[in-house]
Amino acid sequence: MSVYISAELRRVVHKRAEGRCEYCLMPEFATFAAHEIDHIIAQKHGGQTTLENLALACILCNKLRLRALCRWQNVRNLIRLRQAA
Numbered sequence: 001m002s003v004y005i006s007a008e009l010r011r012v013v014h015k016r017a018e019g020r021c022e023y024c025l026m027p028e029f030a031t032f033a034a035h036e037i038d039h040i041i042a043q044k045h046g047g048q049t050t051l052e053n054l055a056l057a058c059i060l061c062n063k064l065r066l067r068a069l070c071r072w073q074n075v076r077n078l079i080r081l082r083q084a085a
């Protein structure tokens with residue numbers, strides 16, 4: 001599912017993540033493709049397009065799901081951090 005995310009919201013997410021994938025911490029400059037904006041809780045599970053539910057993600061974490069176990073742990077950590085903020 002694709003959803004519109006404003007340029008301003010994308011910019012804020014990118015800046016907050018300091019250009020690193022928020023799941024595996026890979027810097028964008030070290031990858032072959034630009035990082036993407038990901039819904040931490042997927043829209044199909046009720047996740048909203050809000051700053052708290054968005055994360056900067058490398059293509060491996062966002063599309064290929066090769067790091068599923070690590071990703072799930074990091075998703076839980078991100079949710080905890082956002083709730084504490």
Ligand SMILES: [Zn+2]
Pocket residue numbers: 021022023024025026057058059060061062
């Ligand atoms: Zn990643």
